[in-house]
Amino acid sequence: MALIVQKYGGSSVADAESIKRVAKRIVDTRRGGHDVVVAVSAMGDTTDELLDLAAQVAPIPAPRELDMLLSSGERISMALLAMAIHSMGFDARSFTGPQAGMRTDSRHGSARIVEVTPTRLREALDEGAIVIVAGFQGINDDTQDITTLGRGGSDTTAVALAAALDADVCEIYSDVDGIFTADPRVVPLAHKLAHVTSEEMLELAANGAKVLYIRAVEYARRHGVLIHARSSFTANEGTYVLGEGMKHPRESEGEAMEEPIVAGVATDLSQAKVTVAGVPDVPGKAAEIFKIVAKSGANVDMIVQNVSAASTGRTDISFTLPKSDASAALKALAAEQSEVGFESLLHDDQIGKLSVVGAGMRSHSGVSAILFEALSTAGVNLEMISTSEIRISVVVRGDELAEAARVVHAAYGLDGEVETVVAAGTGR
């Protein structure tokens, strides 16, 4: 008998019918002889509707009250889910974040989990009940106020519960089948991965893959939680996210699992490129520029500095950042133009970022050569390049990103059978 934590996102519990379907899946797991703890998101668009209401009564809602408001969404879905399970003849009890012992710091809207003390959950499990916990919420340890965990909060709730209860697996359900070698809407020949390492998953998520939230994967990695990302609409096995020293369950049972050098290709159209042109090539200028950008609240991703032209003693510095951060960064830089002494600012929001991720890169040479060769053959021009230990990212024209992803995917031998895949996107 195992202890299984399951997380269901908003699209999995969007209406009464979906809730009954999820209840059946939970009951089936229980019937399999397992203890079950469920973290659930708010139904469908509830959170957006509540945010709308808040905007109608207050231009800038007080953060404490906004968390109080938003936390009601999960109370509705979890109570309904518990009722549905009850009416199938199984004991089920719902618990709010505070009742579940989800203790956080005081950052309303993006609280961090400080400690999980699941005393009441253990009691309920000991009494044979299925435990349903409100995702996304906790309680400020100091003030006893309700907090919310921010984007992807329910994933984090599930992983934190799995860690605190020492669960055998944390199943993250969404409307996609698992982690794919690429976004199937971009690369039709993408196939589902049996497993990825958590470091690969972090790189994929940080570079455009949307199935799992970085924070939840980090938490799982730090606390040794095995994640199984799968669909709530099928019975298919999904993708296991393996931390340090973990093996895919089938491999543990003796089955040999393929270990590709490259796990997947991530694509990202959400970034823009800013070039600060004609920067005096003297020490400290880059630091000066990125201090200004950071102060504007922008999150810089890739940075490239050209070799300076000896004739002018000036260089160009380009960086990428989320499109939504670009105008603030440009404004901040423009205000300091004479201070920094650069010549001009260029802004380009028609770029695409392609990243190849694989833990095998550490031990295999020639991985980047395959990438550059494939893109060159396809006539795709590279505008920026950056690498980490297990990732190579390149910036290309936005309208060439899909083509680039397809040829790179093929070049690494990732093309599989065509699968039918539903659109990506998970609840919070």
Next chain:
Amino acid sequence: MALIVQKYGGSSVADAESIKRVAKRIVDTRRGGHDVVVAVSAMGDTTDELLDLAAQVAPIPAPRELDMLLSSGERISMALLAMAIHSMGFDARSFTGPQAGMRTDSRHGSARIVEVTPTRLREALDEGAIVIVAGFQGINDDTQDITTLGRGGSDTTAVALAAALDADVCEIYSDVDGIFTADPRVVPLAHKLAHVTSEEMLELAANGAKVLYIRAVEYARRHGVLIHARSSFTANEGTYVLGEGMKHPRESEGEAMEEPIVAGVATDLSQAKVTVAGVPDVPGKAAEIFKIVAKSGANVDMIVQNVSAASTGRTDISFTLPKSDASAALKALAAEQSEVGFESLLHDDQIGKLSVVGAGMRSHSGVSAILFEALSTAGVNLEMISTSEIRISVVVRGDELAEAARVVHAAYGLDGEVETVVAAGTGR
């Protein structure tokens, strides 16, 4: 500086506009130099919508989970109200039933308040904040589960807060102007009362008046809370409900207040009459009958037993009960007909009950004579009569009830100017 508790029902916070209007009223009270604690119901039809959802996922929802579900409604309204007040530049903090220290017994769906420990509310008040509390909900002292207080729960929350915080007044806002001498839809010449005693209010509420819930009035009476029932749509003064030894505030300031013998005329079309005919006139038969009726779950109101006919040794027993309880009671009685030995059962759901209530009845004679005289002159036939110390109730034909109420209202000198009054009905 006074401490004022205010309660706003669902119709007063039905949408964003209403919430802003209520926020302004609260802020105005605060600007008047008073400490303000607010109990708020769920927005408009939220509770009914949540009940609908519950019915869709479970035929008989688990009571613990139903309370968890329903309690989310007030979290939404209270957080929005606190935000709206915040954005007007005043500190406001919302508290759930558990956070407010509303400790109850374990009866999910109709929990009773055991104790109120408003530690956090006092702290917030001491820090100058306006306090918003979720009506209708509490926490089971033993299990730490969420409970709800049942119908009229938010009124009870407000009164219990007023008692625990020793408030100067508990203002119960609804969409009617206060307590009237009769239902203005039935008696157009009904007028608003400046005050009623709490015992009069209890009799009026028990006999058809719908502005205040009996439980809240009882709690106020027991704990010496001054209730002011008024409209959230006007600035008019409403009706004060005076407990033992209390005076209307204006009377306290030296103004002479009229003390009528009769406070008001209540009408009720929600009851049915059952007659058990041909009951053997031997001791213990009435007890036998009402034991059967009680076991069916019916709530008996008036009871009349005729003098037995000496010739037959049999008598008739009639009683009234809510229409919704009638079929269960009739079925239960029919099943025991041979055991009890009565001859037949009659059922009449076309009756109306008229009650005249006034604390002055204690010290004035001839009060009932006025009633009987007025009804006789109007040609209204009386089918049952029952009295308490401060009330006379009669059962008449349902289609004669309105006419009966008008002539009785006039006979006691209650007719006032014609007022414009909105429809009765409050939130829970």
